[in-house]
Amino acid sequence: MKQASNEWNKEIDRTIQSFGFNQCKSDNCVCWKRSGTDELIILALFVDDIVIIHSANDNNEWKQLKAKFMAKYKMTDNKNAQFILGMKLERASDSLTITQELQINKVLKQFNMEDCKMKSTPSEVLKLTAADCPTTEQDKSAMQSVPYMSMVGSMMYISLCNRPDIAYCANSVSRFSQNPGERHWIACKRILRYLKGTATLGLKYYKNQPTDRIELAGYCDADWAGDVDDRKSTTGFVIRINECTVHWGSKKQSTVALSSAEAEYMGICTAATELKWFRNLLNELNLVTDEIPILYCGNQSAIAISENDKLHNRTKHIDIRHHFVREMVKTKQIKLKWIESGKQLADILTKNLSVKQFKELRVKLMNDGGII
DSSP states (O other): OTTHHHHHHHHHHHHHHHTTOEEOSSOTTEEEEEOTTSOEEEEEEETTEEEEEOOGGGHHHHHHHHHHHHHHSOOOOOSSOSEETTEEEEEOSSEEEEEOHHHHHHHHHHTTOTTOOOOSSSSOSSOOOGGGSOOSHHHHHHHHTSOHHHHHHHHHHHHHHTOGGGHHHHHHHHTTTTSOOHHHHHHHHHHHHHHHHTTTOOEEEEOOOSSSOOOEEEEEEEETTOOTTTOOOEEEEEEEETTEEEEEEEEEOSSOOSSHHHHHHHHHHHHHHHHHHHHHHHHHTTOOOOSOOEEEESOHHHHHHHHOTTOHHHHTTSOGGGGHHHHHHHTTSOEEEEOOGGGOGGGGGTSOOOHHHHHHHHHHHHTOOSOO
């Protein structure tokens, strides 16, 4: 039935709320409640998969909640989560690492690339272009037998879960899904060759912070006129909590920027909206962050435009939606800071880099230097 998923969502929402949980407005799939010991219990829902986070002091209360769930639905208790949606959770005394080795190996097998040669980076320095798309019916017919969209979809899922290092490349190849050429197909396989050599790489999150303070920060970058076909820029952003990466994105901008400052300004707006969403979510979970989130940008002119609305003549042609960032700066919802190029984590999400640059940023971005 078309409405089955919607009806299930209504049903599980009613059940969760009947157990005393509050649904977050910032993310409807995250719910929370205060335990008897006044600790936080967080419930995350993905269709019919439920993950619970609670204090060790609330084990008994969680057992009671679990009994209620299992009395109402036919469920399986997986104890301490080891796998979530294809992601493996590896616990250490001071950290948690999220990897996708099994998922990556599954994708490699699906496309008959389990024995492929490995690559040290997910892409070449050269950029993909529409000039490599097939133009004759014969060439188009030959590419129809290639599972291009399936491969792109698999890589997009991997990049969204825990692999920001392939986000830019996955986004680049996805732009040619309607009419891919041989060079685009080779670029897709290159990403899989890179994943084969880095299958055990993951995002690492450290615990036992020196203080209980939550530090929220963002990084944004833009590759001005980076698309050689329509000269649009690519925005990349990274959101970090206590120096651990929690969110990222790589996307081509919707309009052409007339300068690098404009491209960076539009990138700042995208990152600022994500920072605002994350701060709202943390506040709803009673994980209040008192300090103003810092957004790092590598373009002084873009920062000046964001902080000074008197520069009207230079920005009056820019889409009004991007001026939202000025209001955020004015009301002290974010603070902009300049950062030098070598420390800009979002650089890896906007362009192809040399092997040395790529690996240096990957280690900083993912907090994991296990693979060189």
